[in-house]
Amino acid sequence: MTTLVDSKEVSKFNHIxxxxxxxxxxxxxxxxINPLRIDFVESYxxxxxxxxxxxxxxxxxxxxxxxxxxxxxxxxxxxxxxxKTAKLHARESGLKVTYSQSHAEAFAKTHACEFDVVTCxxxxxxxxxxxQTLRALCQLVRPxxxxxxxxxxxxxxxxxxAVLMAEYVLNWVPKGTHDxxxxxxxxxxxxxxxxxxxxxxxxxxxxxxxxxxxxTRSTSKIDINYQLAARKPE
Numbered sequence: 121m122t123t124l125v126d127s128k129e130v131s132k133f134n135h136i137x138x139x140x141x142x143x144x145x146x147x148x149x150x151x152x153i154n155p156l157r158i159d160f161v162e163s164y165x166x167x168x169x170x171x172x173x174x175x176x177x178x179x180x181x182x183x184x185x186x187x188x189x190x191x192x193x194x195x196x197x198x199x200x201x202x203x204k205t206a207k208l209h210a211r212e213s214g215l216k217v218t219y220s221q222s223h224a225e226a227f228a229k230t231h232a233c234e235f236d237v238v239t240c241x242x243x244x245x246x247x248x249x250x251x252q253t254l255r256a257l258c259q260l261v262r263p264x265x266x267x268x269x270x271x272x273x274x275x276x277x278x279x280x281x282a283v284l285m286a287e288y289v290l291n292w293v294p295k296g297t298h299d300x301x302x303x304x305x306x307x308x309x310x311x312x313x314x315x316x317x318x319x320x321x322x323x324x325x326x327x328x329x330x331x332x333x334x335x336t337r338s339t340s341k342i343d344i345n346y347q348l349a350a351r352k353p354e
Contacts, residue, residue, distance in 0.1 A: 124248065137202045173194050316352075327345075
């Protein structure tokens with residue numbers, strides 16, 4: 121039976137939990153990208169009063185952002201240290217977010233077809249069996265609801281940008297965060313969604329602009345970071 125959670129990956133994120141909310145810390149690139157992620161979600165699923173689930177929520181960056189926009193949001197993660205960080209920050213922020221230590225496969229057994237929108241940001245490249253996780257994510261979405269995933273494309277440019285530059289030159293994320301062999305092409309995600317009945321509606325890239333030192337959304341450049349929105353039919 122396939123292991124559903126990679127203990128080495130969980131340990132990796134346990135170690136950076138304390139600095140998760142530091143916008144200049146090891147997760148600073150995620151802090152910069154997060155508003156683009158949430159804008160992308162809301163361009164397909166209005167978040168006000170939406171029932172949302174953030175899978176692989178980490179310390180709660182995207183989870184809180186959806187709560188601020190009016191979602192009834194829950195977050196799940198396999199890292200106990202990340203969840204401690206998430207719960208504390210939500211309490212300090214005065215936001216109502218429900219957090220649980222779990223993973224998609226387990227959560228889908230008791231919460232199938234329950235959510236208007238399910239998000240999975242920068243997580244699916246860290247699990248042992250991405251296609252099995254993808255099936256569980258699909259099961260969590262209600263008919264007519266949305267699944268939004270962001271991850272890293274498996275290209276030479278992604279290796280140079282997301283591994284060598286981000287980890288070893290710019291120090292945007294801790295060294296060893298990413299494994300190129302685990303990167304996933306958009307076509308592979310789409311192929312995994314089809315048997316579950318979900319249709320890809322949009323794929324966008326997230327591109328770093330060195331002149332302005334910020335990230336922007338792109339409808340054409342998806343060869344490093346990309347985000348994908350898929351809908352489950354009514």
